[in-house]
Amino acid sequence: MTDTSPGGLDEVRSDFIEKVGLIAQNEGLPRIAGRIFALLLFDGEIVSFGEIAEGLQVSRGSVSSATRLLEDRGLVKRVGKPGQRQDFFRLADNPYRNMLENVVTGLDRARGEIGDTLRQLPQDRPEIRKRVQDYARFYEVMGRAISQSIENLD
Amino acid sequence: MTDTSPGGLDEVRSDFIEKVGLIAQNEGLPRIAGRIFALLLFDGEIVSFGEIAEGLQVSRGSVSSATRLLEDRGLVKRVGKPGQRQDFFRLADNPYRNMLENVVTGLDRARGEIGDTLRQLPQDRPEIRKRVQDYARFYEVMGRAISQSIENLD
DNA sequence: TTCTACGTTCAGTAATTTCTGAAGGCACTG
DNA sequence: CAGTGCCTTCAGAAATTACTGAACGTAGAA
Numbered sequence: 121m122t123d124t125s126p127g128g129l130d131e132v133r134s135d136f137i138e139k140v141g142l143i144a145q146n147e148g149l150p151r152i153a154g155r156i157f158a159l160l161l162f163d164g165e166i167v168s169f170g171e172i173a174e175g176l177q178v179s180r181g182s183v184s185s186a187t188r189l190l191e192d193r194g195l196v197k198r199v200g201k202p203g204q205r206q207d208f209f210r211l212a213d214n215p216y217r218n219m220l221e222n223v224v225t226g227l228d229r230a231r232g233e234i235g236d237t238l239r240q241l242p243q244d245r246p247e248i249r250k251r252v253q254d255y256a257r258f259y260e261v262m263g264r265a266i267s268q269s270i271e272n273l274d
Numbered sequence: 275m276t277d278t279s280p281g282g283l284d285e286v287r288s289d290f291i292e293k294v295g296l297i298a299q300n301e302g303l304p305r306i307a308g309r310i311f312a313l314l315l316f317d318g319e320i321v322s323f324g325e326i327a328e329g330l331q332v333s334r335g336s337v338s339s340a341t342r343l344l345e346d347r348g349l350v351k352r353v354g355k356p357g358q359r360q361d362f363f364r365l366a367d368n369p370y371r372n373m374l375e376n377v378v379t380g381l382d383r384a385r386g387e388i389g390d391t392l393r394q395l396p397q398d399r400p401e402i403r404k405r406v407q408d409y410a411r412f413y414e415v416m417g418r419a420i421s422q423s424i425e426n427l428d
Numbered sequence: 429t430t431c432t433a434c435g436t437t438c439a440g441t442a443a444t445t446t447c448t449g450a451a452g453g454c455a456c457t458g
Numbered sequence: 459c460a461g462t463g464c465c466t467t468c469a470g471a472a473a474t475t476a477c478t479g480a481a482c483g484t485a486g487a488a
Contacts, residue, residue, distance in 0.1 A: 132394045136406070139391065143384050148302060150446060161405050169465075179448045184466055205456065205464060211405075216412040223416070230297050237293065240286045251315050251365075252290070258370040258427070262377070265423030272415050304476060323435070333478045338436055359434060359486065 133162050137176075152178055153186040157195055160211045166199060169207045194218030220270050224263050231259035287316050291330070306332055307340040311349055314365045320353060323361045348372030374424050378417050385413035 137158040144154020155176050160167060167175075173183045187209060190196035195215045199208045212218060234256040241249050291312040298308020309330050314321060321329075327337045341363060344350035349369045353362045366372060388410040395403050 127394065129396065129399070132391060135394075136388075136391045139387050143387070146302065146380070146384075148300065152447080161409060162402060164401055164405055180465075181449065181467080182447055185447090188466090207465070216408065216415075219412065220416065226300070230300075233293050233297070234290075237286060237290045240281065240289075242283065245283070247318055248316060251318055254370065255315060258373060261370075261423050261426050262374060262420060265419040265426070266416060269415050269419030272419070273412070306477080334435070335437075335479065336477055339477090342436090359432095361435070 136162055150182075150186055150189070152176070152182050153189050156183070156186050156209075157190060157211075157215075160196060160209060161215075164211070166201070166208045166210045168204075169209070172209065193222050216273050217270055220266055220273075224266050227259045227263040227266070231256050231263065234259065290316055304336075304340055304343070306330070306336050307343050310337070310340050310363075311344060311365075311369075314350060314363060315369075318365070320355070320362045320364045322358075323363070326363065347376050370427050371424055374420055374427075378420050381413045381417035381420070385410050385417065388413065 137155050140158035140161075141151040141154040144157070145151045155178075156172055159172065159175060169180070169183060169187070172187070173180050176183075187196060187198065187207075191198055194212050195218060196209050197212045199210060201208050234252060238249065238252050238256060241252065243249075291309050294312035294315075295305040295308040298311070299305045309332075310326055313326065313329060323334070323337060323341070326341070327334050330337075341350060341352065341361075345352055348366050349372060350363050351366045353364060355362050388406060392403065392406050392410060395406065397403075
């Protein structure tokens with residue numbers, strides 16, 4: 121029998137999964153992606169495609185797109201099992217490093233777009249250039265900070 | 275006459291405003307908030323409530339809620355003008371510092387929620403605890419990095 | 429006081445995004 | 459070769475979020 125008592129492990133687990141779902145949503149990811157990540161993180165095991173769909177009570181279509189998203193971001197790894205036709209998943213080896221790198225990528229993109237504006241601005245409007253430059257600098261500073269923090273993870 | 279020629283300042287300006295609107299959306303803010311921020315940043319002037327609504331072609335209701343959001347986050351400042359009933363706005367003094375602080379706040383919140391889970395986890399499941407702890411650490415590392423980067427802004 | 433200009437609120441609408449579930453295609457099995 | 463189980467795709471449904479615009483309250487002007 122699984123531990124479903126109040127405050128028991130199962131409740132902690134499902135609370136965690138829901139929490140991470142909401143955090144993911146806050147960060148602009150589909151909620152299901154966050155839940156899958158949390159499930160793999162909490163259980164720490166290799167879990168099959170079907171178990172994810174059933175365990176989270178979501179459609180296989182959703183599992184398909186969410187796992188691919190997580191895979192693309194390097195947060196989750198798809199693995200095969202000999203003699204098994206199903207796909208299996210586990211946490212990626214370095215999910216947090218990849219998360220940080222994804223954040224940096226997003227910041228670089230924003231900075232790049234602002235840089236485009238800067239390049240289009242005439243030299244004889246230094247006040248505008250200054251302000252746009254400051255904005256670009258914001259993304260640059262934050263990106264650099266996060267890049268450097270990657271090594272602090274382990 | 276304003277410069278509306280292709281590649282002219284007006285076009286750069288409106289492209290910039292739209293770009294920042296999309297960036298804001300990416301970061302989970304209403305698009306209009308990003309546009310207002312961009313307008314104030316680009317023009318660098320004190321702009322009235324009505325001018326914002328008209329200039330961006332959005333309803334006064336939207337201007338009201340977006341400006342309040344930006345005000346709450348410390349990105350924009352509402353100022354009065356003597357003898358004027360309208361509200362006026364300008365960029366905040368230290369918008370980027372405040373942006374970074376807002377990010378840190380969000381990270382702290384996420385870390386706190388994961389910390390709650392950690393506290394509920396029994397000691398006899400060290401493997402689970404380890405994994406959840408690593409996840410919390412991710413938010414901690416990123417938050418610290420950004421906090422420290424605040425001083426690099428100027 | 430009454431009038432007017434203003435910002436805010438909120439109910440409803442619009443737009444966007446997420447999720448579902450059925451159809452489809454592929455690969456393995458027997 | 460047919461049958462089965464699997465993942466993906468995609469059209470549509472559901473849910474969420476942003477936005478509008480009218481009603482409202484307030485404060486200054488006349």
